[in-house]
Amino acid sequence: MTPTPNHRTAAVEADRERRMPHRAFLHAREERNFRVFPALVPALNPKVALNDICLAYSVNTKGKLIALEHINLQIQRGEFLCIVGPSGCGKSTLLHLIAGLERQTAGEVLIDGKAVEGTGTDRILIFQELGLFPWLTVAQNVEFGMRMKATAKRERAAKVDQYLRLVHLRQFKDSYIHQLSGGMRQRVALARALATEPDVLLMDEPFAALDAQTRDLLHDELERIWAETGRTIIFVTHNVREAVRLGDRVVLLTFRPGKVKSEYRIELERPRHLEDLEVASTARDILNDLREEINKSLEAEYDHEASR
Amino acid sequence: MKRAASRGLFYLALIAVWVILAKLRVWPPYIFPTPWGVFEALWAGFADHSFWIAIAVSMRRMLVGYGVSVVFGMILGLGIASSKFLEETVGGLLVSLQSLPSICWLPMAVLWFGLTEKAILFVVVMGSLLSVTISMETGRRQLPKIYSMAGRNLGAKGLQLFLYVTLPASLPYIVTGLKQGWAFAWRSLISGEMIFVSLGLGQLLMMGRDLNDMSQVIAVMVLIIALGYLVDGLVFKTLERRLEERWGLVPAATA
Numbered sequence: 001m002t003p004t005p006n007h008r009t010a011a012v013e014a015d016r017e018r019r020m021p022h023r024a025f026l027h028a029r030e031e032r033n034f035r036v037f038p039a040l041v042p043a044l045n046p047k048v049a050l051n052d053i054c055l056a057y058s059v060n061t062k063g064k065l066i067a068l069e070h071i072n073l074q075i076q077r078g079e080f081l082c083i084v085g086p087s088g089c090g091k092s093t094l095l096h097l098i099a100g101l102e103r104q105t106a107g108e109v110l111i112d113g114k115a116v117e118g119t120g121t122d123r124i125l126i127f128q129e130l131g132l133f134p135w136l137t138v139a140q141n142v143e144f145g146m147r148m149k150a151t152a153k154r155e156r157a158a159k160v161d162q163y164l165r166l167v168h169l170r171q172f173k174d175s176y177i178h179q180l181s182g183g184m185r186q187r188v189a190l191a192r193a194l195a196t197e198p199d200v201l202l203m204d205e206p207f208a209a210l211d212a213q214t215r216d217l218l219h220d221e222l223e224r225i226w227a228e229t230g231r232t233i234i235f236v237t238h239n240v241r242e243a244v245r246l247g248d249r250v251v252l253l254t255f256r257p258g259k260v261k262s263e264y265r266i267e268l269e270r271p272r273h274l275e276d277l278e279v280a281s282t283a284r285d286i287l288n289d290l291r292e293e294i295n296k297s298l299e300a301e302y303d304h305e306a307s308r
Numbered sequence: 309m310k311r312a313a314s315r316g317l318f319y320l321a322l323i324a325v326w327v328i329l330a331k332l333r334v335w336p337p338y339i340f341p342t343p344w345g346v347f348e349a350l351w352a353g354f355a356d357h358s359f360w361i362a363i364a365v366s367m368r369r370m371l372v373g374y375g376v377s378v379v380f381g382m383i384l385g386l387g388i389a390s391s392k393f394l395e396e397t398v399g400g401l402l403v404s405l406q407s408l409p410s411i412c413w414l415p416m417a418v419l420w421f422g423l424t425e426k427a428i429l430f431v432v433v434m435g436s437l438l439s440v441t442i443s444m445e446t447g448r449r450q451l452p453k454i455y456s457m458a459g460r461n462l463g464a465k466g467l468q469l470f471l472y473v474t475l476p477a478s479l480p481y482i483v484t485g486l487k488q489g490w491a492f493a494w495r496s497l498i499s500g501e502m503i504f505v506s507l508g509l510g511q512l513l514m515m516g517r518d519l520n521d522m523s524q525v526i527a528v529m530v531l532i533i534a535l536g537y538l539v540d541g542l543v544f545k546t547l548e549r550r551l552e553e554r555w556g557l558v559p560a561a562t563a
Binding site: 099101121124125127129132134135136144147149177178179192196 | 454455457458459460461462463464465468472473476477479553554555556
């Protein structure tokens, strides 16, 4: 693990400098190679790049709520990135921006160097509420993305079979969503996202509503599927331990406006477990860092209560 | 089983009370007929085909009038729900119009169309169009945003998104609207036919009154109830059961 909060500002500055022109970027990279924090070295072609993302909502004619402020992040191909922050820090919104469901006020989201303009099946978001379609069977849910692309029927059936097998739900392919348990629904959502064969999988607190046993199980499965399919995963959670358990890297966001507070590279050996000592102690360090932000979010909530 | 038994007992008791009251001759038979008198009237009505004809005529009007309201109600409802401006203007007007009993459209219809089939269809359409429209609109608005977001996320766009996501997602609301629309259309039709004489079940009912034939009045009433019940049971209950099989608990559609 390499905690780097002290060098965060420097990193952000460097990020801004290197955005353009290209040569300055290379220069900065070389220079930074001499430092002790390899986690912050931007690769030449990240899979996903968030460049100086800002997002503000106008609350009324006067007020403006700044949800995200100067977010700079690079995510490598095949990386498992976890984003952690208190509720209200805009971490879900960040995923919506990457998915193209919402639009940032300033800055750009790049996928393979190309700016995101709206939704695209190269990045699939698994919503916190899942958004499975209750009028379709499990198999029909999984093939939905392929149907929209008018994939041939036989190929669709084969893919459905493949991905349902991957999440161990083959015998439930003709069930309707309401007949499944929470953990099973979660796996349908995962299969539906994977069947669209996205390069980037965006997951928004997908396991928050599950019981501990089911969550443990799904952590293992997600880690296995990630290893098998080599997808890039951006995983949002408020659970630090979960983030340490799953991520190659954990990014901490501040409370309103959401900014990158610090980044941690998690170099613990896989497979990990939520109860591992190293996972717990790493999580504790990060949690200390996060505590301040959680307090801020709680205060904001109390203030809001008091002012009503 | 127990429910069916208690129901059966209840209806038996009801008929028994009816028989006793009729037998006691508390009121003369032309005011209070016997159950078999009603049964005979039913039998005679079907035997001389007058009931069949009335049913056919009324059902044809229902299908045409209701069909028109469903098509236009859906389009109108979806349109209103998709625009804030329309919702505030047309939407408000529709809600206030709904407090007008549909039979109130009859004088206008007669003046516009004369004593024709069109006039009665107009009343049926006005009776059910509003409720179909309003429940379509509420359904469309109450539709959880997550479905369309998920659809877009999985690559559905434009018409695809409408056909494969929005439409099936609003099905529970659509069914509620259709059911309500049918009930309103049925009511409007019968009351329209009662005032406006030209075949149909409503007219049969009024004919019973004109002939002072209480048995026929009750027979036609029973027929109207039975038809309403039949359509509800065969069409709408089946639709709702299908939905429930798929969705589990159907989201409560309020309209």
